[in-house]
Amino acid sequence: MKLYTKRGDQGITQLIGGSKVSKDDKQVIAYGTMDELNAWLGYTMVCCSSREVLFIKELQEIQQCLFDAGHDLATPTKHPAYIFNEKQVGWLEQRIDFYSAHSPEITQFILPGGSRVAAVLHVARTITRRLERQIVALQKEAPINGSVLKYVNRLSDYFFAAARYANVINNVDDIFYDSGRKEFERREDD
Amino acid sequence: MKLYTKRGDQGITQLIGGSKVSKDDKQVIAYGTMDELNAWLGYTMVCCSSREVLFIKELQEIQQCLFDAGHDLATPTKHPAYIFNEKQVGWLEQRIDFYSAHSPEITQFILPGGSRVAAVLHVARTITRRLERQIVALQKEAPINGSVLKYVNRLSDYFFAAARYANVINNVDDIFYDSGRKEFERREDD
Amino acid sequence: MKLYTKRGDQGITQLIGGSKVSKDDKQVIAYGTMDELNAWLGYTMVCCSSREVLFIKELQEIQQCLFDAGHDLATPTKHPAYIFNEKQVGWLEQRIDFYSAHSPEITQFILPGGSRVAAVLHVARTITRRLERQIVALQKEAPINGSVLKYVNRLSDYFFAAARYANVINNVDDIFYDSGRKEFERREDD
Numbered sequence: 001m002k003l004y005t006k007r008g009d010q011g012i013t014q015l016i017g018g019s020k021v022s023k024d025d026k027q028v029i030a031y032g033t034m035d036e037l038n039a040w041l042g043y044t045m046v047c048c049s050s051r052e053v054l055f056i057k058e059l060q061e062i063q064q065c066l067f068d069a070g071h072d073l074a075t076p077t078k079h080p081a082y083i084f085n086e087k088q089v090g091w092l093e094q095r096i097d098f099y100s101a102h103s104p105e106i107t108q109f110i111l112p113g114g115s116r117v118a119a120v121l122h123v124a125r126t127i128t129r130r131l132e133r134q135i136v137a138l139q140k141e142a143p144i145n146g147s148v149l150k151y152v153n154r155l156s157d158y159f160f161a162a163a164r165y166a167n168v169i170n171n172v173d174d175i176f177y178d179s180g181r182k183e184f185e186r187r188e189d190d
Numbered sequence: 191m192k193l194y195t196k197r198g199d200q201g202i203t204q205l206i207g208g209s210k211v212s213k214d215d216k217q218v219i220a221y222g223t224m225d226e227l228n229a230w231l232g233y234t235m236v237c238c239s240s241r242e243v244l245f246i247k248e249l250q251e252i253q254q255c256l257f258d259a260g261h262d263l264a265t266p267t268k269h270p271a272y273i274f275n276e277k278q279v280g281w282l283e284q285r286i287d288f289y290s291a292h293s294p295e296i297t298q299f300i301l302p303g304g305s306r307v308a309a310v311l312h313v314a315r316t317i318t319r320r321l322e323r324q325i326v327a328l329q330k331e332a333p334i335n336g337s338v339l340k341y342v343n344r345l346s347d348y349f350f351a352a353a354r355y356a357n358v359i360n361n362v363d364d365i366f367y368d369s370g371r372k373e374f375e376r377r378e379d380d
Numbered sequence: 381m382k383l384y385t386k387r388g389d390q391g392i393t394q395l396i397g398g399s400k401v402s403k404d405d406k407q408v409i410a411y412g413t414m415d416e417l418n419a420w421l422g423y424t425m426v427c428c429s430s431r432e433v434l435f436i437k438e439l440q441e442i443q444q445c446l447f448d449a450g451h452d453l454a455t456p457t458k459h460p461a462y463i464f465n466e467k468q469v470g471w472l473e474q475r476i477d478f479y480s481a482h483s484p485e486i487t488q489f490i491l492p493g494g495s496r497v498a499a500v501l502h503v504a505r506t507i508t509r510r511l512e513r514q515i516v517a518l519q520k521e522a523p524i525n526g527s528v529l530k531y532v533n534r535l536s537d538y539f540f541a542a543a544r545y546a547n548v549i550n551n552v553d554d555i556f557y558d559s560g561r562k563e564f565e566r567r568e569d570d
C-alpha cells in the first residue's frame with residue numbers, strides 16, 4: 001500500500017473505524033497536536049547528551065503513552081473503546097516528586113532555558129499545554145477519556161520539573177523573572 | 191522604507207492588493223502558518239550534515255514552493271490570480287516513492303525521532319499537518335486554490351518518507367509503537 | 381506546595397486574582413502562546429555561539445518583557461492593573477534600525493534560514509506572529525493592553541532584522557524568493 005492515498009486531498013479524513021470527519025474537526029486537531037508533541041519529544045531525545053540518558057528512557061516511554069492517548073482521541077465518540085492507562089498519571093507524579101526533591105525550591109517564575117536539554121524540555125512543556133487547551137475545547141463538544149486530560153495536565157508539570165533537574169545536573173542556575181521591566185537602555189546605565 | 195510601518199499596531203493588516211483584514215482572519219492564519227513551516231524548514235536545513243546534503247537541495251526547493259502557495263493563500267478571493275504549479279505535487283510523489291523504496295516496509299506506527307535530521311523532519315511533518323487543518327478551515331469560508339491543499343497533504347507524507355530515509359542512511363532503526371502501555375515501573379520489573 | 385495541585389484536571393483554571401476560566405479561553409490561549417514563545421527564546425539563546433553573545437543579552441531582556449506582557453494578558457478584564465511598559469516598543473525600534481542599517485537592503489522576500497541562529501530567530505518571528513493573531517482574536521472579545529499588541533507586532537520585525545544581521549555576521553547570504561516555481565525536475569535540466 002502506498003503511503004499516499006490521495007483520498008484526503010479535499011480535506012476529509014477518517015477516524016479509527018472509518019467514520020468520516022473534516023480535517024479541521026476538534027478531534028483531528030487534538031490528535032494532530034498529540035502527534036506534534038510526540039515529534040518534538042523525538043527531537044528532545046536527540047538533544048540529550050550522555051549525561052542526560054535518563055531522560056531518553058523516560059521520553060521514549062512518554063512517546064508510547066502519547067500514542068495510546070492519541071488512540072483514544074481518534075476513537076469515534078459513539079462506541080468508544082479506550083486504551084489509555086490512568087496509572088501513567090501516577091508514574092508522572094512520582095517522577096515530578098523526584099525531580100522537585102532534587103532541585104532548589106522556588107517561589108517565583110523562572111525564565112525558560114538554561115542548558116540545551118532544559119530549553120527543549122520547556123518547549124515540550126508549552127506544546128503540552130497547547131495540546132491540553134485543544135483537548136479542553138474538544139471536551140465541550142464531545143465526550144473524551146478524562147484520564148487523557150489528567151495525563152496531559154500532569155505531563156506539562158513533568159516537563160517543568162525535568163527541565164529544572166536538567167539544569168541542576170548541568171550546573172546551570174535558573175534565572176528568575178524580575179517583574180516590572182524598565183527600559184533596557186536605561187537599565188544598562190544602572 | 192522602514193521594516194516597521196506601525197500600521198498594523200491595532201490588529202488590522204492587508205492582503206495582496208491591499209484589501210484590509212483582521213490579523214486573525216482565516217487567510218492570514220493559513221499563510222502565517224505557511225511562514226512558520228517555512229521557517230522550520232530553514233532550521234531543518236541547518237540540521238543536515240554533509241551526509242544529508244540531498245535534503246538541503248530539496249528543502250530549499252520546497253521553501254520556494256511554499257512561498258508560491260503562500261501567495262495564493264494571501265490573494266483576495268474575489269479575483270484570484272493563482273501562481274502555484276500543481277506539477278509540484280507529482281514531484282513530491284516521485285520523491286516519496288523513491289524514499290519508500292529505500293526504507294524497510296512497515297505496517298505499524300513508528301515513534302517519531304531517531305537521527306537528528308529524522309527528528310526535525312518529523313516535526314516538519316506535524317507542522318505541515320497543522321497547516322493543512324487551517325487551510326481546510328479556511329476552505330469552509332472562502333474559495334482556495336485546491337492544488338495548494340493537495341500539495342500540503344502530500345508534503346506531510348514526503349516528510350514522513352524523508353524522515354524514514356534519513357534514519358536508513360544514518361543506520362538508525364525506527365522504533366515501533368507498541369500499543370496498550372502498562373505502568374512504567376511495572377514494565378521495568380518484567 | 382506541590383507543583384501539581386490536580387485542580388485543573390477537568391479543564392478549568394484561574395487567572396491572576398483567582399477568577400475561574402476554561403483552559404481554552406482566549407486569554408489563556410494568548411498567555412499560553414506567550415509562554416511558548418518565551419520557551420523558544422530559551423532555545424534560541426542555547427543556539428548562540430560566542431560570536432553571537434549580543435543576541436543572548438537581548439533575548440533575555442525580551443524574555444523578561446514577555447512575562448510582563450503575559451501578566452497583562454492573564455489579568456482579569458474587570459479591574460485591570462497593567463504592568464507592561466510601552467517604552468520597550470521604542471527599544472525594539474532602535475534595535476531594528478541598528479540591525480537594518482548593518483544588513484544589505486532588500487526589496488524581495490528571503491527564504492528563512494541561513495546560519496543556525498538566523499534560522500531559529502526566523503522560527504521565533506513566526507511564533508511571535510502566531511501570538512499576535514491570538515491577541516487580536518482576544519481583543520475582539522475583551523479589552524487588552526494595547527501596548528502589548530504593539531510590542532508583539534514590533535517584536536516580529538525585530539526577529540526578522542536580527543535574523544538578517546545574524547547572517548551578516550556569519551557571512552551567509554540570504555537567498556531570495558524567486559516567484560513562480562517551475563517543476564523541480566525540469567529546473568535541474570536547465
Ligand code: B12
Nearest residue numbers: 002003014015016067070071074297298299300346347350
Ligand atoms: C489515528 C491514525 C493516526 C494517528 C495515530 C493516533 C495515535 N494513536 O496517536 C496519527 C495522527 C499519529 C497518525 C499519523 C500517521 N498516519 Co495514520 N492513521 C490513523 C487511523 C485513522 C487509525 C489507526 C489506528 O490507530 N487504528 C486503530 C488500531 C487498533 O487498528 P490497527 O488497524 O491495528 O492500527 C494499526 C495500523 O492502522 C497502523 N498501520 C498499519 N499499516 C500502516 C502503515 C503505515 C505506513 C503506518 C504509518 C501505520 C500503519 O499501525 C497500527 C498498529 O500500531 C488510520 C486510518 C484508519 N481509519 O484505520 C490512519 C493510517 C494508519 N495512517 C496513515 C498514515 C500514512 C500516517 C502518517 C504517515 C501520515 C503523515 N504523513 O504524517 C503518520 C505516521 C505516524 C507515525 N509516527 O508512524 C495511513 C497508512 C497508509 C499505509 N501506507 O498503510 C492510514 C491507513 C490512513 C490512510 N491514509 O488511509 N495516524
Ligand code: B12
Nearest residue numbers: 192193204205206257260261264487488489490536537540
Ligand atoms: C503576503 C505578504 C507576506 C507573506 C508572503 C506570503 C507568501 N508568499 O508566502 C508572508 C506572511 C510570508 C510575509 C512575511 C513578511 N513580510 Co510581508 N507582505 C505580504 C503582502 C501582503 C503581499 C506581498 C506580495 O506577495 N505581493 C504580491 C507580489 C506579486 O507583488 P510584489 O509587490 O511584487 O511582491 C514583492 C514585494 O511585496 C516583496 N517586497 C518588496 N519590498 C520588500 C521589502 C521587504 C523587507 C520584504 C521582506 C519584502 C519586500 O517582495 C515581493 C517579490 O518577491 C505585502 C503588503 C502588500 N499589501 O503588498 C507585505 C510586505 C511586503 N511584507 C512586509 C514585511 C515587513 C514582512 C516581514 C518582514 C514581516 C515579519 N516581521 O515577519 C516578513 C518577511 C518574510 C521573508 N521571509 O522575507 C512589508 C515590507 C515593508 C518594507 N520594508 O518594504 C510589506 C510591504 C507589508 C507592510 N508592512 O506594509 N509577507
Ligand code: B12
Nearest residue numbers: 107108109110156157160382383395396415447450451454
Ligand atoms: C499567570 C500564571 C502563569 C503564567 C505567567 C504569565 C506571565 N506573566 O507571562 C504562565 C502561563 C507563564 C505560567 C506558567 C507556569 N505556572 Co503559573 N500561574 C499563573 C497565575 C494564574 C498567576 C501568577 C501571577 O502572575 N500572579 C500575579 C503576581 C503579581 O502575583 P504573585 O502571587 O506575587 O506572583 C508570584 C507567584 O505567583 C509566582 N510563584 C509563586 N510561587 C511559585 C512557585 C512556582 C513553582 C512557580 C513556577 C511560580 C510561583 O511567582 C510570581 C512572582 O514572580 C498563578 C495562579 C494564581 N491564580 O495566582 C499560577 C501559578 C503561580 N503557576 C503555577 C505553575 C505550576 C506554573 C508552571 C510550572 C506550569 C507548567 N507546568 O508549565 C509554569 C511555570 C513557568 C515558569 N517559567 O516558571 C502554580 C505554582 C504552584 C506552586 N508550586 O506554587 C500556580 C500557583 C497555579 C496553581 N497550580 O495553583 N503561570
Ligand SMILES: C[C@H]1O[C@@H](n2cnc3c(N)ncnc32)[C@H](O)[C@@H]1O
Nearest residue numbers: 129130132133393394395403408412
Ligand atoms: C500556571 C497557570 O497557567 C494557566 N494555565 C493552566 N493550564 C494552561 C494551559 N493548558 N495553557 C495555558 N495556560 C494554562 C493557569 O492560569 C495556571 O494558573
Ligand SMILES: C[C@H]1O[C@@H](n2cnc3c(N)ncnc32)[C@H](O)[C@@H]1O
Nearest residue numbers: 013014015023028032319320322323
Ligand atoms: C493518519 C491519520 O491522520 C489523520 N489526519 C489526516 N490529516 C490530518 C491532519 N492534517 N492533521 C491531523 N490529523 C490528520 C487521519 O485520521 C488519518 O487517517
Ligand SMILES: C[C@H]1O[C@@H](n2cnc3c(N)ncnc32)[C@H](O)[C@@H]1O
Nearest residue numbers: 203204205213218222509510512513
Ligand atoms: C507581511 C504581511 O504579513 C501579514 N501579517 C501581518 N501580521 C501577521 C500575523 N500576525 N500573522 C500572519 N500574517 C501577518 C500581512 O499580510 C502583512 O502585510
Ligand SMILES: [Mg+2]
Nearest residue numbers: 153154156388
Ligand atoms: Mg497544569
Ligand SMILES: [Mg+2]
Nearest residue numbers: 008343344346
Ligand atoms: Mg495526509
Ligand SMILES: [Mg+2]
Nearest residue numbers: 198533534536
Ligand atoms: Mg507586523
